[in-house]
Amino acid sequence: MLLDLFTPTVQHALDIVGIFVFAISGALLAVRKNFDVFGIAVLAEVTALGGGLFRDLVIGAVPPAAFTDLGYFITPLFAALLVFFLHPEVERTQLAVNVFDAAGLGLFCVTGTTKAYDYGLGLTASAALGLMTAVGGGVLRDIIANEVPSLVRWDRDLYAVPAIVGATMVALCIHYEQLTGLTTSIAILTAFTLRLLAMRYHWRAPRAWNRRSTAVEADAEETP
Template identity: 45%
Template structure:
């Protein structure tokens, strides 16, 4: 029997939906922008945008028994991903002028998807550790799929702080629930913490620990 989701406050439910959709669009932009940089055609841009935007959420929903996945039940997910792909295809020049566009977009999507994924896992009755892992998988799955499709080592496996930033956001969400704090501010703080740590780690050159002597 699939797990039964726990009641979610309406305000938090609306916020998580908004975070999910904004995350889909942002990750879709990161995928589309990378596809343009790799000189892919329109079809390639749309494929990379869809993969980056939706893969993590699909994995999450299948693992917690929320089938069919939200992106196949709600047209807004697909429309947001497709809109992001077209936006990247048409407006990649002004996007690239922002400086490190893929990294910034990726960091924003990482924060949004971490919070949405972890919160949804908790709502389906998962304990904190599996919920944190689901949050990280939601956040990192799309980016990993995007990078693999263009034959790059996924960012989550590189030296940069990536999955660790996602874990920080999941920890904020779990701690907030444990302490009984208002869920909406906790979600916002969690997403902001992921974004800040990810961006600062890139700007400062921070990296995850490596094996001694490697």
């Protein structure tokens, strides 16, 4: 099994860390949107678990891990509670949250790809599900919060591209039978680093060639 590259304990710990930081980002958006405590909890849960739920349902890994491991379900609630009471302090550590979010992105795009392949999907489909594992929760978060998903906004730093790169690296390693603990770690680190660089230098995907539309999003200058 590809997922045996890490011990179950290490894998579980990495998953919990990724879930926690994704939940923090969802809860913070809920606070900015003036949601009540229930809304904060819902957005934290959806952001943290949405991508993994989608992946598990597609590959037939049911019931999904989010419903069989209490830690997966409780962790976002703990993050929501933390943000509910300490959101000004959490906002001040936004840089740290962004760094951990980038780490979660790198981790989930890789583990999502390997899990999909373990369940019999082809390399391309596995990489696509790796991407969805990493970004799916954020898309659901933005939809619930009535925002255009950051994933498709031109005025947001690259998010999907680092995940695509990480997932593709894993798929290529599987194809050439070179997937080891080292190459897996390199894929995670590559996606993580690309996301950090995108945030640091505001790298963005190009828009349509010779684009003539004058439409501008009202909140284009919003801080991500």
